[in-house]
Amino acid sequence: MKILLYFENEKLIKTSGIGRAMKHQMEALESQGIDYTTDPDSEDYDILHVNTYMINSSRLIAKAKKEGKKVVVHAHSTEEDFRDSFILSNQLSPIFKKIIMNVYSEGDYILTPTPYSKKLLEGYGLTQPIEDISNGIDIRRFDYDVEKIKAFRKYFSLKDEDKVVIGVGLYFDRKGILDFVEVARQLPEYKFIWFGYTPLYTIPKHIRDVVNEDHPTNVLFPGYVKGPIIEGAFSGSNAFFFPSKEETEGIVVLEALASRQNVIVRDIPVFDPWLEDKVNCYKGTSNEEFVDLIRGVVENTLPSTKEAGRKTAEQRSIEEIGKRLKAIYEKVLAQ
Incomplete structure (x- = not known):
């Protein structure tokens, strides 16, 4: 055929x-x-x-x-x-x-x-x-690679002691970009990087304002980044935070799981039953919960979900x- x-x-x-x-x-x-x-x-x-x-x-x-x-x-x-x-x-x-x-x-x-x-x-x-x-998901593309992690950290001039939370998505309210920024505002001790890009003239003004200037200094919007840098970011950051409100799947979540990264998502129906809270990810329903989950993951006070997440990605x-x-x-x- x-x-x-x-x-x-x-x-x-x-x-x-x-x-x-x-x-x-x-x-x-x-x-x-x-x-x-x-x-x-x-x-x-x-x-x-x-x-x-x-x-x-x-x-x-x-x-x-x-x-x-x-x-x-x-x-x-x-x-x-x-x-x-x-x-x-x-x-x-x-x-x-x-x-x-x-x-x-x-x-x-x-x-x-x-x-x-x-x-x-x-x-x-x-x-x-x-x-x-x-x-x-292309599993092998997200295998642990020291050189990719070095490329990521060099690209953003990160110090050894910097702790980094990443998100990936278009500049859409649906993707949870506003909550990403607000959570970052409550965690100034960490750097938050949102990868992805949407032409600014196509999105509402309140989102445009947040991307342009109305965000705390610990938030970076580098735009669309591909190759070793984004792949290094998935495995070389301290957490992947994806507060999307609606998805049909969320390929970036699969990429984070494949990278053996701790994943924090909003508790929405699309992630049931393949994502299980406290098993292969952490799920939250409010910014207060997200703040606690991110802090717990970054500071290693919560159990790691990395290996279970990788197995979930391997099934796909x-x-x-x-x-x-x-x-x-x-x-x-x-x-």
Whole structure:
């Protein structure tokens, strides 16, 4: 069998979770020897696997169905995780839901990253088979590497005694960026670094102000950073803090787990049941709890969850996701 993997506007999404999902899908298929193409003009394929929801995606689906091809739609987004993001996102979210539903409803089979997002889609009234499958993680990329840690600490001119908490995400209220800054304000003895970038003209003014200047001196916003520096940050910091309010999975959480880092997240439904409080992570519900958890993790007064977290990530390795995708494709072709 041969798969056409389609991601519309690759340049636009490359720094987002969907962008990393694209890379992971390619690697997953390669790990299982599954033939694939990313050329939308290709005629030589058996299954179209669509990951985006813009006009060209809809046209490609229509063309594939006309030719009798099978269509798998990957539901990376929901109305819920579109809200509290860009300017006017809350007002536009019902329209966004209609757009994604138009695409999702055309699939013969729907994939989505977590049991939580599957439940949301079922609530939308979709009738096709829906299966949850993680976006996966390149485990080896996040193995402990002294040189990467040195690169990270040198990049930020960190002293040996500096204790660092990192977060990763777009500049969205939904990602918990305001709580990240407020928690940092209450822990001035630690450095807080938020990796990620969103064009400032696309986000609300109160978020823009926080990123530009309305944050304490112990908070850094270096923007989008890739390669050894961010990989060194995951394993070379003292804690990973991700106070996101809504996700369909959260690839950055998988990256932190794979890095054997202590992870602190907000207690939201998407992390159930694969993240377990006090086992492979710590969960909080308020800034007061986050402050206590971060202090406990950084000062080693709370038990480490690093090894259990790594095992959770290993269950979602690229190879494991490749096996799942292969089984799903075979199922779709047999329909």
